[in-house]
Amino acid sequence: MKQIYLDHNATTPVHPEVIEAMLPALSGIYGNASSVHTFGREAKVALETAREQVAAFINCDPSELYFTSGGTESDNIAVTGTARQYRDRKNHLVVGAAEHQAVLAPANRLSTHENWQVELMPVDDDGLSSSDKLRELVTDKTALVSIMHANNETGVIQDIPALAAVAHEAGTLFHTDAVQSIGKTRVDVAAMDCDMLSLTAHKIYGPKGIGALYIRQGVKIAPIMFGGSHEKRRRPGTENVAGVVGLAKCLEIAQRQMDQDWTHLTGLSDHFIDTLMGRLPDVRLNGSRSQRVPQTVNLSFAGVEGEAILLSLDMEGIACSSGSACSSGSTAPSHVLIAMGKDPVVSQSAIRFSMGRSTTKEQLDYVIEKLVATVERLRAMSPYYKRESA
Ligand SMILES: Cc1ncc(COP(=O)(O)O)c(C=O)c1O
Structure with a gap:
């Protein structure tokens, strides 16, 4: 795997x-x-x-x-x-x-x-x-x-x-x-x-x-x-x-790599967000798209629990996080997203993908395939999911 x-x-x-x-x-x-x-x-x-x-x-x-x-x-x-x-x-x-x-x-x-x-x-x-x-x-x-x-x-x-x-x-x-x-x-x-x-x-x-x-x-x-x-x-x-x-x-090392890292991660992040949103409805980026460190992509998936997505992706060999890693284990909605005025249900459907120097477009394409399948499967079983943008 x-x-x-x-x-x-x-x-x-x-x-x-x-x-x-x-x-x-x-x-x-x-x-x-x-x-x-x-x-x-x-x-x-x-x-x-x-x-x-x-x-x-x-x-x-x-x-x-x-x-x-x-x-x-x-x-x-x-x-x-x-x-x-x-x-x-x-x-x-x-x-x-x-x-x-x-x-x-x-x-x-x-x-x-x-x-x-x-x-x-x-x-x-x-x-x-x-x-x-x-x-x-x-x-x-x-x-x-x-x-x-x-x-x-x-x-x-x-x-x-x-x-x-x-x-x-x-x-x-x-x-x-x-x-x-x-x-x-x-x-x-x-x-x-x-x-x-x-x-x-x-x-x-x-x-x-x-x-x-x-x-x-x-x-x-x-x-x-x-x-x-x-x-x-x-x-x-x-x-x-x-x-x-x-x-x-x-x-x-960061000093000599910083510009290169920023360009690399901006390209990956844009590719990930745009491709995913093109494939799945009702996905929201949490936080400013322009004023952010590009390696961090926090997305809410309407109608599903972030924790359920996280566990499914883990079984596919993909490691990401719901809320902050330091508070994982708790199912309370993220205080960061709540502070941003997000609904607690939206907050609980959030997943943080944080990329690094070794992340590649091929890896992200694999993650997108698995993520689309996971979210579609969970939504099909979810009594809460009604397509918002239909
Ligand atoms: C914003 C922020 N502050 C502080 C910490 C804690 O840093 P450390 O793990 O070095 O104690 C973290 C770690 O997740 C963090 O993300």
Whole structure:
């Protein structure tokens, strides 16, 4: 049976060049980067070289970059660390309604346990947030605005410089989760004018369990973990030198491939959407067609459960996702699609196909054949399906 992987937003295979770059740091260079002896100093050099490379990629100073275990940890440090820093002066946070749980959950916890008021920044039916709306939400009590760059379920890209400008006008810090955009589109912290930015390696052919948080020079956030002076006390714990080397390498590869990847994935995505919609009625693309990372295609299939499609495709060797992978297992409709004003039934019929560098047109043609047959079969059995466009 063919095996086709269309779940690159969940994670990606590690690029062979990344593995090769990491090997020395897993074998010869095994010292603790905090040790003062030669072994430690060797590890420290590898760590700091990688920091310089990652910092150059996002256009910040190496001193502004803190390595973490990935996107979840970076988001938690940004949201909770800012709230704890400002708790005597401020009591209000604004977070995007379509954020990943790595932002929503710490914000909710601050609301239930630490008396913060959390306001959700709405998105329109295309998944986009407006700066005018943000202007209405921020007050002089707002400590942080956190709005993601590209959405993990729809790929929709927000206008971060415009949103950050509104936050700054109000004297508020601005954080963005760039986990799904880094390495796919330009992520430049100076151009985006953000105070904090989260990133991870495993969505861009790097290893799992390594990421970073950019914190602009001069921005103070309280530590949320304790036990060591690593990463200037903002993320204590022995540094994952091999992971950091892998992160730097996957970004180096992304840098040289970015334009080519974008063109390749735009062509594939257009082919997939147009061919599928030409073959099947009542299929909707969720999220803006133009303002998105092209590798992500989120489609609703009227009259059928996304979960049923997912399982049928899995039996055909095709891996995709219904809702966000992190919340799969739950049958609740996606909070992202609900935030976009989609009907819960439409939300439950959604499937996310996320392509990658190795995806081909032939693979997608195979997926289209299987998908058309699956949806037609499920619709024929569905008491809910009435052809909308007949
Ligand atoms: C937008 C977004 N933020 C954060 C995360 C969490 O990143 P990590 O898996 O590196 O903890 C993910 C992973 O799915 C994501 O898509």
